[in-house]
Amino acid sequence: MALSIALVHYPVRDKRGDIAATSITNFDIHDLARTARTYGVEPLYIISPMNSQKEFARRIIRHWSEGFGSCYNPSRKTALETTLVINDLGEILEDFETRGIKPLPLFVGTSARNFPNTISFKALRERIEKAEENFCIVFGTGWGLHPSLLQDFDLTLEPIKGAGPYNHLSVRSAVAIICDRLMGR
Amino acid sequence: MALSIALVHYPVRDKRGDIAATSITNFDIHDLARTARTYGVEPLYIISPMNSQKEFARRIIRHWSEGFGSCYNPSRKTALETTLVINDLGEILEDFETRGIKPLPLFVGTSARNFPNTISFKALRERIEKAEENFCIVFGTGWGLHPSLLQDFDLTLEPIKGAGPYNHLSVRSAVAIICDRLMGR
Numbered sequence: 275m276a277l278s279i280a281l282v283h284y285p286v287r288d289k290r291g292d293i294a295a296t297s298i299t300n301f302d303i304h305d306l307a308r309t310a311r312t313y314g315v316e317p318l319y320i321i322s323p324m325n326s327q328k329e330f331a332r333r334i335i336r337h338w339s340e341g342f343g344s345c346y347n348p349s350r351k352t353a354l355e356t357t358l359v360i361n362d363l364g365e366i367l368e369d370f371e372t373r374g375i376k377p378l379p380l381f382v383g384t385s386a387r388n389f390p391n392t393i394s395f396k397a398l399r400e401r402i403e404k405a406e407e408n409f410c411i412v413f414g415t416g417w418g419l420h421p422s423l424l425q426d427f428d429l430t431l432e433p434i435k436g437a438g439p440y441n442h443l444s445v446r447s448a449v450a451i452i453c454d455r456l457m458g459r
Numbered sequence: 460m461a462l463s464i465a466l467v468h469y470p471v472r473d474k475r476g477d478i479a480a481t482s483i484t485n486f487d488i489h490d491l492a493r494t495a496r497t498y499g500v501e502p503l504y505i506i507s508p509m510n511s512q513k514e515f516a517r518r519i520i521r522h523w524s525e526g527f528g529s530c531y532n533p534s535r536k537t538a539l540e541t542t543l544v545i546n547d548l549g550e551i552l553e554d555f556e557t558r559g560i561k562p563l564p565l566f567v568g569t570s571a572r573n574f575p576n577t578i579s580f581k582a583l584r585e586r587i588e589k590a591e592e593n594f595c596i597v598f599g600t601g602w603g604l605h606p607s608l609l610q611d612f613d614l615t616l617e618p619i620k621g622a623g624p625y626n627h628l629s630v631r632s633a634v635a636i637i638c639d640r641l642m643g644r
Contacts, residue, residue: 289532301486301629301631304629305629305631305632308627308628308629308632309628309629309632311621311625311627312619312621312622312625312626312627312628313621313622314621314622314623347474349625349627350627352625352627353625353627434497434639434643435643435644436496436497436498436499436642436643436644437497437498437499437642437644438499440496440497440534440537440538441497442493442496442497442534442537442538443493443494443497443635444486444489444490444493444494444631446486446490446629446631446632446635447490447493447494447631447632447634447635448635449632450628450631450632450633450635450636451635451636451639451643454619454636454639454640455639457621457622458619458620458621458636459620459621459622
């Protein structure tokens with residue numbers, strides 16, 4: 275449990291940079307759960323304060339964990355076993371306390387920009403490998419995490435750089451690349 | 460154009476291993492196009508022999524390239540500029556010939572298994588960096604590329620290994636990780 279990840283649907287930025295809430299997406303849950311399971315990253319926290327959205331996400335997870343889907347595609351069941359739907363980042367700390375996992379995780383934001391607390395992939399990977407700290411990497415939907423969240427994080431992860439100026443990966447792709455860089459063999 | 464990628468919807472395997480055709484998915488087109496654009500991988504070939512499926516894919520691309528979507532979200536337009544919808548792998552060779560690009564690409568299959576012609580990420584990255592050859596990495600939808608295709612490829616890429624035995628990444632995640640390993644800084 276050295277590394278967990280969280281996908282935030284509120285507060286995030288819309289295309290103008292204003293604060294927004296986004297809808298939970300079926301593809302996000304499955305892709306992130308499968309990536310997390312592949313790299314031994316757990317739990318995957320799906321974060322939304324909206325009851326209808328949380329119920330939607332939990333129904334998807336139940337379908338593949340208990341319903342017809344668990345027989346039809348057991349690999350989805352396995353992937354979703356460590357996925358939790360919660361209200362906000364504070365509930366991650368509560369989850370760690372409830373399970374008696376110490377120390378509490380440091381929150382690591384993700385952004386296309388650099389910040390004074392930005393940490394490189396290499397440095398974070400080394401800290402994870404030491405196994406003395408727990409980290410939760412926080413991803414934003416929409417146009418990214420709202421600055422009001424980012425400013426309170428312990429660390430911000432170095433942006434992913436591609437071949438040129440274009441830098442608009444989907445959150446599904448960004449999570450996959452970051453898990454691979456931090457945990458891949 | 461040292462590296463291009465292709466997403467195959469036929470012939471692929473279904474969950475029993477039988478030959479199947481899958482539907483083209485909106486999320487696949489956008490995620491793969493954005494990943495390809497980020498890493499300077501082009502073109503992205505979307506492959507299906509079914510006319511209704513190809514028309515669906517082309518309608519999505521038109522919407523974001525010419526229609527309302529091109530103004531609403533220009534980064535999608537940029538991503539989709541190098542996406543082509545074609546019938547089969549043979550048309551990739553025709554596309555290279557039409558554009559006068561030499562040499563013709565070597566086809567590199569992707570699979571969760573190892574083959575006699577398997578090449579490591581490190582070795583393929585080194586060959587790409589030499590810039591003397593062109594490579595097209597071929598991904599399968601469904602339960603992966605059908606063996607009838609794989610057996611004819613020039614090379615097969617080393618499987619992505621995670622932390623344990625679980626190995627069921629979505630094709631969107633696999634493409635992101637592989638582009639990052641081969642082209643990422």
